[in-house]
Amino acid sequence: MVRSKIKAATKRMKFHLGDRVRLNMGFRKLIGVIVEERGGIGVGGRYLYQINIPMDPYEPMTVELPEDDLEAVPKDEQPEPLSKESIVTFLVNYGLLSILSSNLTGGKNQPRVWLCRNNLGNITYTFDPDRGMVGGQTIPFMVLRNDKIFEPKKAVVATFVESFGLEPDEAKAVVTDSGKVYR
Secondary structure, eight states, X not given: OHHHHHHHHHHHOSOOTTOEEEEEETTEEEEEEEEEEEESOSGGGOOEEEEEEEXXXXXXXXXXXXXXXXXXOOTTOOOOOOOHHHHHHHIIIIIHHHHHTTOSSOOSSOOEEEEEEOTTSOEEEESOTTTOSEEEEEOOSSOEETTEEEGGGHHHHHHXXXXXXXXXXXXXXXXXXXXXXXX
């Protein structure tokens, strides 16, 4: 008897682990991933799901919502690709300095970084390879001094910037334009 109820409940669930869903968050629709099926434990037996909403570059925000508040995201729906112009703009406008400040201590397991789109469609960075669209290189160690790129490390940083799909001359321009270089 208990098994038949579980099977019936599972068949009724509209979403499953790993499904991408759209949900209302204030005035915006955000995309998240179902990480737990909570079952019919909501008010009146409503099915609840635990959803991770990416907040790159930080940890995802976790919410629990009923099935009726969720909308399936088509499997073929992908974020708009990143253009070179948008990558350059992001990196120059403090994106590069923010990324570089993520590896000030060194040690084992150096962080790797990718560029991606956030839930608002803007470019950001992530440490999650599943979310990344371009990049994946290890962030160079100790290349900032007083929140500026250290002059002797400019070439290392430029090589790192090339990993985001930029040509060497574009990468050098990004390094030069990303705040001041510390001499």
